[in-house]
Amino acid sequence: MAIKPHRRYSAEEKAQLLEIVQQAQERTGQPVEEILTQLDLPSATYYRWKSRAREGCLADRVVVPRRRAPLPTPEEVVAVCAFARAHPRMGYKRLTWQMVDQDVVYLRPYQVYHILQEYDLLCQRQPPPPESLKRPREPDHPDEVWHIDLMYLYIPPRWYYLVDILDSYSRFLVHWRLNLTMHAETVTLTVQEALEQLPERRSGEPKLVHDWGSQFLSAEWRAFVTGAGVTDIKTRVAHPESNGRLERLHRTHREEGFSEEDLSAYHKALDAMAHWSDYYNYERPHSALKYLCPIDYYRDDPEARLAERQRKLAQALESRRAYWEGVYGC
Template sequence: MKQELMEAIEAAPFSALQACKVLGLSADRFYRWRTRESLVDKPPIAKLSPHKLLEEEKEEIVSYSLEHPEQRHRELWYNLAREEKVHVSPSSVYRVLKSEDLVPPHVFGKPRRDKVKPDPKAPHEDWMIDITYIPIQAVDWYLIVLLDVYSRYIVGWELLSSMTWREIQQVVDFAIEDWGFRDSAKKPRLHNDNGSQLKAKKLRQWLRELGVLQDFSRPKVPEDLAILERFMRTVKQEEVYPGEYPDQYEARDGIGRFIGYYNHRRPHQSLGYVTPYDMLIGRAEEVIQQRKKKHISAQQRRKEINRRMAD
């Protein structure tokens, strides 16, 4: 093909530049062919990227993914680094999983309407509380969850057979005591929906006497409590529905283990891929910087190994 083009350009009754334009060929390429390059077509030579993942890293990612099929690529990336197995980027983990057909389909929710949400600057400025149904042997129990908005940490929860304002009071009261706010002048602001238990006159009076400001979401706008709604959906999808608890004791144990995992081991994208506990105790930036250092070190090692393989 090159030879035919060269002959056509050189035999043209006008300049080589004009001939190249007619043939749709770059003039630079034509002159390179004529002066420096062989006319024999050669297969392209694959270049070895110094940052290409090592086979051992790919194998570790695949193996860990198969052991933890419930985790998506960002959570796998976080835990692989936390457990000192592999230090790569989230996108690298995704590419490896995709090449092995290990990326689960993503289920998109309905688009959310504009919402007004709390914007705390420190832990325990704002708490959210909500209630959801937990099926146990065809009977609905009630999971009450109290979440710290700043850190996403679950600061209180309970699984109960009934749902009245007194159960709400019990969960809040325990959390106030556990986190040392009983005698504090400044207590967390409580965000909740418009459920009848949360609007009960006796509960509202008790909260006022306790010194807790109660903030209600807009009617029929669950997005106002999106952070806690997301947790409720997660605990059901990943723990409750696959569990099929035989009784409330097994349910309480399973949900308790999941909350422990959620608080201390599950990274959050909105938190910069650190855990709620990291945010709660103020070490999020330290964790992020340590991760960056380990990632750079792993990059350097990968680069050196790939270069040795290329030599």
């Protein structure tokens, strides 16, 4: 007797087959798997039937198909089409529930989908946004993008203006200047000093990212950008997040860089800023740089520094293992 594949067996036939397998095993002593192979009965099917026999439910479960819902009426189809044409950018699920909420028609999403598909009214995927709305790619080398911003510092008896220039790729504080005014000439002078420090630079670089401050809208700034051969990039209006890396640096200045004593006099503030900028660039691990220092990305090889870390950790692990093996003698 062999099992025919894809055939549905009644509960009596299943019980008979289970009994045949059991009798064959008792009489011949063969393993169950060999008997099942001779009968072409899959072992998974056999054990499933056996489990269901213990539960007393060998009969197949009959699934009664649900009655198909009545088709939408012509009036409902017309209403759906009209609503879809009035909202061409809305997906069919949103259309469905909005029509229910607005008492237009009361249909299920799949019914609305079929109507829209039949009349070619399905919302098409929107084209990608223009390049101007996309987030710019991350810089991949030093001095490609610089962020510029001013920070107000009150040093008695007046306000001073700290101009920072931050390299976007490495978070290196390229240059800073504590100015008496916030006029355009002080900002252009600070950027010019930073550019003079570069050994070489690519055409159109660095790209200077800044807000819409009056310094960056002046004729002097525009003339400087043209003469220096750099690229001028303005952030979105009233959107400090566009210059967020430098905004975060300014927060770090306040939290870690300056004390009240440092801001008690102009010369003390200069000394504190010089000490702090050296520490920030050369000694302080940066969370955005895998806890390397900005100088490691700005003028060093970060991959080599990370590999060196892993080598030290591996050596320490071997030393630690040798220590404990010596302690326990194993």
